[in-house]
Amino acid sequence: MQVLNQQQIAQRLDQLTELSVALGASHDIDLLLERILLVAKSITNADGGTVYRPSPDRRSLRFHLSVNDTLGLHVGGSGAADAAIAPVPLAGEHGEPNLASVAAYAANMGQSVNIADVYQAAGFNFSGMRAFDQQFGYRSQSFLTVPMRDHAGELLGVLQLINAKDPASGAITTFSPTDQRFIEALAAQAAVALANHQLVRQLEELLEALVNLINIGIDEKSPYTGRHCQHVPVLTMLLAEAASATGEGPLADFHMNDADRKELRLASLLHDCGKITTPVHVVDKATKLQTIHDRIEEVDTRFEVLLRDAEIRALRQQLAGGDAEAIGERLHQEQARLRDEREFLRRANIGGEGMAEEDMQRVHRIAARRWTDPSGQDAPFLSADEVVNLTVRYGTLTDEERKIINNHIVMTVRMLESLPWPKHLRRVPEFAGGHHERMDGKGYPKGLTGAEMSIPARAMAIADIFEALTANDRPYKTPKPLSEALRILGRFSQNGHIDPDLFDIFVRRKVYLDFARANLDPSQIDAVDEAAIPGYVP
Known part of the structure; x- marks a missing residue:
């Protein structure tokens, strides 16, 4: 011993x-x-x-x-x-x-x-x-x-x-x-x-489980945002990793360690947590007249009433001894016009990239038509609220509803900033809360400029837009193919919306293609002429 x-x-x-x-x-x-x-x-x-x-x-x-x-x-x-x-x-x-x-x-x-x-x-x-x-x-x-x-x-x-x-x-x-x-x-x-x-490790697992719990709540509330909550973190990390690996250019000094990666991934998982406060009928608004149900059906019923009234008038005129052939022709023309207007409003009810001014004026003309409502009162054919909704120029949301949607990022920031984040996660609110800011300062909620935004927040902004453009589960839009999504992003890089340096990496390092192959429908992965992308120099 x-x-x-x-x-x-x-x-x-x-x-x-x-x-x-x-x-x-x-x-x-x-x-x-x-x-x-x-x-x-x-x-x-x-x-x-x-x-x-x-x-x-x-x-x-x-x-x-x-x-x-x-x-x-x-x-x-x-x-x-x-x-x-x-x-x-x-x-x-x-x-x-x-x-x-x-x-x-x-x-x-x-x-x-x-x-x-x-x-x-x-x-x-x-x-x-x-x-x-x-x-x-x-x-x-x-x-x-x-x-x-x-x-x-x-x-x-x-x-x-x-x-x-x-x-x-x-x-x-x-x-x-x-x-x-x-x-x-x-x-x-x-x-x-x-x-x-x-x-x-258990606290980290608990935190991530709580984050997933929030996302489950959002997913259950709106199935149309479920894939978005899953895909934005994936795309954000792909772009951030590509930027971190870049040893040259304006982003040469940007590097991430494992702690940075955990922080950014958590922030990207939480980037839309404020949507848990957004009303379902706004988040899921598939058509312009949709609330709890699509009110276009009510408009259809009014047209049926007008069609019936036109037929009753014609029959009464015939019984009074009028020219049956002339009366029939006028009835045919009136009902054809009503059916055409009904089809027009059905098309107008579907959100699009932009509603023509003449179409908006036609909605107003149809609205001025009179009909007898169920209470027997003479009333305008469309209510003021229906006119506002049917004349939305882009998408399906009115200005008021868009404010409600935009408020989700305000709630995201409020929710995240209220938490006592440990030192190694202190930037989560800034990363998550900055994905709707713009390089030119015209974004929201704080109107930050590019110089005031971190690189991870700018990367998340690109991921958020690209995922929204290519998503195939939104009720109000058709998914964009790769080439069109990149053209739109390219224009955004030129007009001060997104970071042009990060967009250059997004294209040059084929981040968009890596994401597309794993997550998009094959029909969306079309041929991309990178030389034709606005703002990108091969």
Whole structure:
């Protein structure tokens, strides 16, 4: 048994201190566990060691990492591929604790096990160790097995060291009580680090689950935005990665690390969370007259009334002795005109890229027609609200409804800025809240200019527009093919709407094509003449 002097104890304390610092800075669980095992080996001058982790169902210990100097082994962890080693059961067939395995005993009892010579020890099953020795020509002797538990007593793993060596002679010796105390202290530090790592991961998973919960709510509220909430993050990350990989041009200094990627992905998932407050009849407004239902059906009914009234008048004129042929011709012309007006309003009810001025005037003329409403009152054929809706120039939304839609970004910013974001996620509100801003300052909600917007927010703005242009699940528009969507984006890059430098990367690095192949209907992926894209120079 090795007796430590003050210098050796001081060296061990230095190693524990260095490990404490390293554990606090580590974010890689494999490297963290490997560092723990190697320091434990160094402190005790052990020949080898193994780390076990509890299985997800906590019914067994799974082999995680093993090193052995004599055999030159480094299996699992960050080393070679995991060995095909069977897990160690923590309980027997009837649920009783497994106390036959040293690792399972330490895990179940919460106690360290220090064995001087496993071939002389009783009470444990060492058949697996003996088979290992026979296979590799090795001689296992001293074992030190220490459980790693968190502050609540939850098992986080088991650290096992094998064959302590005398530093002077190299002879195999036992692990001293001092060795055991140092390794127990190390295991306690390791447990804190592992618990913190798990807590951070669980909090990140909880946060992402809450984000998905919000998106599920939006999806269920409006099935037409579901793919948008899924696709914008994908496209945003594709463009941001392409920009980060660019080593030249105006964006050469833009680079993302893993923390930046997490922050941007989370922001892009939340970019439309404010839509959860937007009324369904506005979000899903497929036609100009749609509210809870499409009011074009009410207009159709009025036309049926006018057609019926015209026929009744004609019949009465014939009964009064009028010229039946002339009356019939006038009826035919009047009903043809009414049917034509009905078809015109049906077409006008469908949103488009732009309604002609003469069509808008025709809506007003039809509105001025008189009819007898169900209460028997003489009334204009179309109400003022119906006229406003049917004369929407672009799309299906009135100015008031567009304000309601645009308010979703205000709500997004308010919702996200109300949360106590940790330091590494503090830019989520800015990234998510900036995708409707414009380079020329004419966007919303804050009217930021390009210089006031971050590169990730500008990337999300491009992703948001391109996805909206090419989406094939919107009730109010037909999806654009690639070539047309890129022409529109190109014009936007010229008129101060989107970042021309990011758009250049979007085209040059074929970001649009990577996204299209994975997410668009094949019929939309047409031939693209990049030289013809406005604002882009091949």
